[in-house]
Amino acid sequence: MKAESKKLAIFTTKKILKLICLMAVVSIASLWLVDQSPIDPVSIYIGAMSITPEQKAILEEYWGVNTPAHEKYLNWLGNVLKGDLGDSLIYRMPVSDVIKERFTASLALMASAWLLSGVLGFVLGIVAGMKNGTWVDKIIKTYCYILLATPTFWLALVMMLVFSVHLGWFPVGLGVPIGVAAEEVTVLDRLKHLILPAIALGLLGVAPIAMFTREKLIEVMSSDYVLFAKARGEKGFGLVLRHGVRNVALPAITLQFLGFSELFGGALLVEQVFSYPGLGRAAVEAGIRSDVPLLLGIVLISTLFVFVGNLIADIIYQFVDPRIRQQEMEA
Amino acid sequence: MSTAFPMNNKGLLRPLNLRQRTILLIILMSLLVITILTSSLYMDSELLSTNFGSKNLAPSLEHPFGTDWMGRDMLARTLAGLGLSIMVGIFASTISTLISVFLGLFSSMGKTADSIVSWLVDLFLSIPHLLLIILVSIGLGGGATGVIIGVGLTHWAGLTRVVRAEIKQIKTQDYIHISRNFGKSYVWVARKHILPHLIPKFMLGTILIFPHAILHEASVTFLGFGLSPHEPAIGIILSESMKYLSAGYWWLALFPGLSLLIVVLAVDILGENLGKLMDPKKAHE
Numbered sequence: 302m303k304a305e306s307k308k309l310a311i312f313t314t315k316k317i318l319k320l321i322c323l324m325a326v327v328s329i330a331s332l333w334l335v336d337q338s339p340i341d342p343v344s345i346y347i348g349a350m351s352i353t354p355e356q357k358a359i360l361e362e363y364w365g366v367n368t369p370a371h372e373k374y375l376n377w378l379g380n381v382l383k384g385d386l387g388d389s390l391i392y393r394m395p396v397s398d399v400i401k402e403r404f405t406a407s408l409a410l411m412a413s414a415w416l417l418s419g420v421l422g423f424v425l426g427i428v429a430g431m432k433n434g435t436w437v438d439k440i441i442k443t444y445c446y447i448l449l450a451t452p453t454f455w456l457a458l459v460m461m462l463v464f465s466v467h468l469g470w471f472p473v474g475l476g477v478p479i480g481v482a483a484e485e486v487t488v489l490d491r492l493k494h495l496i497l498p499a500i501a502l503g504l505l506g507v508a509p510i511a512m513f514t515r516e517k518l519i520e521v522m523s524s525d526y527v528l529f530a531k532a533r534g535e536k537g538f539g540l541v542l543r544h545g546v547r548n549v550a551l552p553a554i555t556l557q558f559l560g561f562s563e564l565f566g567g568a569l570l571v572e573q574v575f576s577y578p579g580l581g582r583a584a585v586e587a588g589i590r591s592d593v594p595l596l597l598g599i600v601l602i603s604t605l606f607v608f609v610g611n612l613i614a615d616i617i618y619q620f621v622d623p624r625i626r627q628q629e630m631e632a
Numbered sequence: 633m634s635t636a637f638p639m640n641n642k643g644l645l646r647p648l649n650l651r652q653r654t655i656l657l658i659i660l661m662s663l664l665v666i667t668i669l670t671s672s673l674y675m676d677s678e679l680l681s682t683n684f685g686s687k688n689l690a691p692s693l694e695h696p697f698g699t700d701w702m703g704r705d706m707l708a709r710t711l712a713g714l715g716l717s718i719m720v721g722i723f724a725s726t727i728s729t730l731i732s733v734f735l736g737l738f739s740s741m742g743k744t745a746d747s748i749v750s751w752l753v754d755l756f757l758s759i760p761h762l763l764l765i766i767l768v769s770i771g772l773g774g775g776a777t778g779v780i781i782g783v784g785l786t787h788w789a790g791l792t793r794v795v796r797a798e799i800k801q802i803k804t805q806d807y808i809h810i811s812r813n814f815g816k817s818y819v820w821v822a823r824k825h826i827l828p829h830l831i832p833k834f835m836l837g838t839i840l841i842f843p844h845a846i847l848h849e850a851s852v853t854f855l856g857f858g859l860s861p862h863e864p865a866i867g868i869i870l871s872e873s874m875k876y877l878s879a880g881y882w883w884l885a886l887f888p889g890l891s892l893l894i895v896v897l898a899v900d901i902l903g904e905n906l907g908k909l910m911d912p913k914k915a916h917e
Contacts, residue, residue, distance in 0.1 A: 327758075337772070450897040606760050
């Protein structure tokens with residue numbers, strides 16, 4: 302028990318140090334990159350308007366064009382340590398509020414897509430692995446290969462084309478109906494706007510998890526204990542359920558947690574296609590219009606998101622899997 | 633990806649053995665990619681010109697992919713876009729491979745070097761790729777350079793990881809220890825003993841990075857951070873098509889995306905089959 306808690310302490314300290322280091326490097330690198338940019342945020346903001354030099358000077362100060370990068374970073378860092386992420390330049394409200402609102406919407410989308418791809422991928426993988434070498438396996442494998450080669454945003458576009466434009470089953474985009482006051486938007490409305498993006502995003506995540514599950518299952522099914530189980534007379538689905546699924550589930554779940562980075566990237570694209578008001582769209586807006594505080598906030602929150610995914614995978618790997626625990630005890 | 637591509641065991645290819653089929657697939661896929669590339673490079677620029685007499689035509693024999701709202705032939709635009717994508721993909725995956733060659737060999741030179749490399753790999757895997765490409769693209773002011781470098785900078789991590797594991801194994805070999813004991817430097821050992829082992833891995837790695845690179849290029853361009861809107865890139869074509877979806881002009885989105893999918897799939901098949909030739913152990917799985 303003592304070894305266990307010591308291990309936990311070391312693990313936690315390591316992870317916290319890693320997170321701090323990661324956040325520091327990521328924020329410095331992003332700020333430096335954005336600062337390097339030859340794109341002038343003021344002229345994008347002005348667009349075709351004609352303004353006086355004085356107004357331009359005010360705008361330049363607002364966007365912080367003339368402040369040197371290290372000064373900007375120190376200012377920003379000082380505020381962040383106080384818990385203030387700054388104000389978004391385009392939404393004109395605190396970055397933390399924008400992120401909170403957008404991230405909730407994105408989280409609903411990503412969570413449903415994540416579950417869908419996990420369940421569907423796992424089931425397909427198990428079926429393909431069970432029927433290894435048959436036409437069922439071949440169809441599933443081909444389907445996965447095609448999915449892996451599909452551009453995310455194109456799949457989303459085609460689904461919108463088919464289900465929203467032609468069949469009219471779902472609305473053509475946005476998170477809520479147009480022309481309805483925020484208080485009157487029902488849960489059902491939100492759901493209706495969520496289904497199609499979630500399916501589009503979820504379908505793309507199916508391929509890696511299905512391929513992985515399939516391979517693992519085949520590996521497990523050729524092991525000695527499965528051979529022994531067969532010799533005892535176990536067969537069919539019962540055999541796979543008792544000896545296969547239980548062994549494959551944990552690595553598959555771990556892999557699914559490691560996929561948070563791809564999930565976020567996919568959400569960025571799918572949100573753009575469906576005009577879904579999530580974090581991804583905010584990131585694109587912030588990028589195009591050089592809203593540095595918002596962009597930095599989003600980069601940090603997404604890094605944290607990916608970090609949490611990896612952390613959960615690590616925890617499963619180190620603390621949940623009884624076999625790995627056992628091995629370390631013996632070592 | 634260690635699985636082999638599903639092989640067609642029936643029909644036309646039946647009389648050939650696995651090796652012949654593999655080579656045939658490689659030739660066919662290379663031909664497809666090369667044809668697309670050359671036809672886009674030597675395309676008559678007349679084909680891309682606007683012709684308001686034939687706006688928004690649905691696919692027909694004359695315009696197999698239809699025409700857009702400026703009367704441009706979508707087949708020509710798609711081909712040009714694919715050519716661009718392939719060029720960007722080639723540059724970006726070469727950059728990625730060069731980075732992983734460098735970092736992989738660097739990791740062979742002692743413990744500190746190795747932990748630096750593994751820290752870098754972790755770092756690059758912990759930011760969503762797409763966001764990082766967007767940041768790099770913003771940093772370089774967008775355009776082709778921005779995308780190529782952005783995509784190149786984000787795709788080396790996976791290959792480097794594989795190479796690092798391989799190097800660890802190679803380093804346990806006797807001849808490496810003997811070389812070191814004879815006083816050869818780390819650089820010499822890396823160049824003469826380790827690099828030759830890894831060359832097939834790197835060649836294959838480049839081809840396998842390539843599809844990801846094209847997909848990411850198209851995605852970033854689609855979001856508005858990549859190639860400029862004047863180029864006929866697939867990402868641009870698809871983001872423009874979004875304005876016309878409600879009008880029912882489905883061919884604007886369907887065919888260009890499908891063509892991109894086919895190119896990506898072709899390169900994937902090419903890579904898998906080349907891998908089978910280079911690593912015969914894998915072919916028997």
